[in-house]
Amino acid sequence: MLDEISQAVLAREEVLKYLRGGYGETGVQARERVHAYLEELRTTQRYPIYRALQHPLYPILRKIERKPENLHHVISAAQSHRIVYASNHRSHTDYLVEPLVLDDNGVRPPLIAAGINLFGGPLKLLHRHVTGAIPIRRNTKDPAYLITLKAYVAEILKRHDLFLYPEGGRSYSGEIKPVKTGLIHAALTAARPDLVIIPAAIAYDLILEDHILARQRVKMRQRPFTRELAEMVRYAVGYRSRAFVTFGVPIPVGDRDPQSRSDVLDLTRLLRTRIGALVKVLPTAVFAAAMRPSIARRDLESRIDRLIEELAARRANLGITGGREAVDLAAEPFETRGIIVLERGRFRVRERSVLRYYARTIEHLLVTSGRTH
Numbered sequence: 067m068l069d070e071i072s073q074a075v076l077a078r079e080e081v082l083k084y085l086r087g088g089y090g091e092t093g094v095q096a097r098e099r100v101h102a103y104l105e106e107l108r109t110t111q112r113y114p115i116y117r118a119l120q121h122p123l124y125p126i127l128r129k130i131e132r133k134p135e136n137l138h139h140v141i142s143a144a145q146s147h148r149i150v151y152a153s154n155h156r157s158h159t160d161y162l163v164e165p166l167v168l169d170d171n172g173v174r175p176p177l178i179a180a181g182i183n184l185f186g187g188p189l190k191l192l193h194r195h196v197t198g199a200i201p202i203r204r205n206t207k208d209p210a211y212l213i214t215l216k217a218y219v220a221e222i223l224k225r226h227d228l229f230l231y232p233e234g235g236r237s238y239s240g241e242i243k244p245v246k247t248g249l250i251h252a253a254l255t256a257a258r259p260d261l262v263i264i265p266a267a268i269a270y271d272l273i274l275e276d277h278i279l280a281r282q283r284v285k286m287r288q289r290p291f292t293r294e295l296a297e298m299v300r301y302a303v304g305y306r307s308r309a310f311v312t313f314g315v316p317i318p319v320g321d322r323d324p325q326s327r328s329d330v331l332d333l334t335r336l337l338r339t340r341i342g343a344l345v346k347v348l349p350t351a352v353f354a355a356a357m358r359p360s361i362a363r364r365d366l367e368s369r370i371d372r373l374i375e376e377l378a379a380r381r382a383n384l385g386i387t388g389g390r391e392a393v394d395l396a397a398e399p400f401e402t403r404g405i406i407v408l409e410r411g412r413f414r415v416r417e418r419s420v421l422r423y424y425a426r427t428i429e430h431l432l433v434t435s436g437r438t439h
Contacts, residue, residue, distance in 0.1 A: 071225070072104045075100060075217045084213050089129055091210075099210040106190055107218045111177060111198025111226075129272075130159060130303050134167045135312040135383075136348070143262055143316045144173055148223055150253045151176060152213070153266040154242050154341050155231035155274050156427075159309070161199070164268060165229060176227035176378035179219075179237060198226070204234050209211075216252035238279045240426030242342050244333040254324035254333075264318035265337055267344035269351075269385075269427065272307040280423035289389060310346035312383060318345045332372075341343035342430045346385045348379055353396035356389075356433070357406070360414045365394055373432075382431045 075081055080305075142148055155163060165175035170224060174197075182201040200222070203211060222228060232250060233243040253261065273279070284429040317336065323329045356369035367389030375385060385390050397413065400406045405417045415421055 069108065071221050072108065073102060073216070074221045074224075075214065078217045078220070080213055081217050083302075083400055084210065089209050096210065099238065100214050101216040103211050103384040104218065105199055108140050109177065109198050109200050111175070113194070122200065126159065126302070127162060129302070129307065131162060131308045132163055132167050133308050133310045134171060135310060137171050137173075137238060137313060139174055139264060139313045139315055140168065141171070143264060144227075145436070147260045147262045147316065148256075148258050149176065149227040150223070150250075150261065150263045151227070151229040151266050152232050152245075152250070152263050152337050152341065153229070153268055154231050154345065155236045156238065156268055156270060157275060159274055160231070160268055161197075162234075163309045164311050165197075165264065172229075176229045177222060179230040181229065185427050196203075202393045212248070214257060216248070217373070219252035219365060220256040223253060225256060229251070232334065236279065238282050240280070240423040241429055242338065245338045247330050247334050250334055250337070251324055251330050254322050255328065257324075259320035261320050261335075262318050262339065264316050265308075265314035265340035265344060267312045267314075267341050267346070267383075269310045269346040269348055269349050270307045271396075272305065272403065273423075274302060274307075276306055276420050276423055277417070280419040282416070301354045307401075309347075310348070310385065312342050312346055314344050332423065343381075344383060345428065345431070347382050347428055348385045348430065349392040349395035350400065350424050352377075353387060353400065355428060357413065357421060357425075358359075358414065360412050362412050363393060366413060376433065377428070377431055380433070382428070 076085075081100065085093060085096050087096055091099070113318070120339050151164070153160065161178060161180055165178060177198040179202050180199040180328070182203050200218070202215070206212070218229065230249050230253075232245040235247045237243055250263075253263070270432050317333075317340070319333065322333060352370050352373050353366070356366060356373050358366075358369075359368075370389035370392045374384065374386065374388065386395075397406070397408065400428060401408060401422075403420075405415075405420050407414050
């Protein structure tokens with residue numbers, strides 16, 4: 067039996083048009099495919115159980131200190147608006163940290179748009195029946211899926227807030243990727259005059275799967291999440307980090323025309339700019355950006371000082387005040403993680419790709435960029 071949202075999806079004009087046949091399919095074939103995708107997308111958030119999730123996930127969450135910023139934007143908007151949260155995407159832990167930051171502060175967690183690779187085995191039951199995560203098949207061109215997904219997101223927004231990652235997946239290089247239009251366009255088709263998009267940015271001192279991401283640099287294929295999880299467990303030994311989640315000024319989008327390509331593109335560009343400006347600049351990032359293949363501490367501190375001056379001039383969201391402080395806070399965790407080594411009073415690079423990964427997390431905030439190590 068179809069639930070209320072599925073019935074609403076099937077009644078939407080764009081879905082009815084597809085169900086009448088076309089795209090090389092009969093009406094019966096089209097209906098079977100749409101129904102199959104609807105079953106895949108169907109999700110439920112059981113809020114009391116969601117809150118209790120912090121206990122079984124404690125071994126991971128206790129390693130990450132959640133640090134929210136600008137929550138007043140969220141609290142104010144939540145009183146009278148439907149909200150789409152749009153964030154950069156650094157780690158698999160984003161799915162845990164960002165909604166829990168909202169829950170910690172009395173804001174009901176939204177549904178989450180998550181990659182379908184996270185829906186294998188027991189995780190499928192968890193996401194489908196507890197967290198309220200919607201599985202997203204990224205990079206597919208199947209018209210049946212795209213039409214169904216956009217209609218489903220539009221109908222979800224009539225009942226729930228939504229958290230999404232418009233880059234389409236984690237950044238494997240460290241830099242902020244171009245924003246994809248698909249889910250943003252779907253949100254606009256909800257036709258809610260009270261809809262706002264709140265840009266958000268997450269930044270970690272250390273990213274749990276940094277070695278895994280940096281090794282690939284560019285995502286070549288989708289690996290099973292269970293394999294990634296096993297690798298993450300390896301790098302979790304001794305891992306500890308802060309996670310800064312910074313929210314921006316809500317962007318009203320109720321009057322944007324979803325049929326206007328220029329409207330949608332302008333919105334995605336604005337979102338990328340806003341998200342980039344919100345990224346917290348942390349000690350590990352400036353350390354990595356200023357690092358040379360081999361450098362004395364005093365020289366490194368001076369390079370970081372100049373970097374911080376440039377970032378301050380560009381009104382970056384600084385989480386560091388000077389070179390000495392940055393080295394004090396970043397050197398030990400980087401050395402423990404095997405990224406750098408201190409020899410005879412000089413810092414030397416051991417994992418160049420990982421160090422570059424951290425440097426690229428703030429590259430968009432700098433006038434000049436390039437490899438320094």
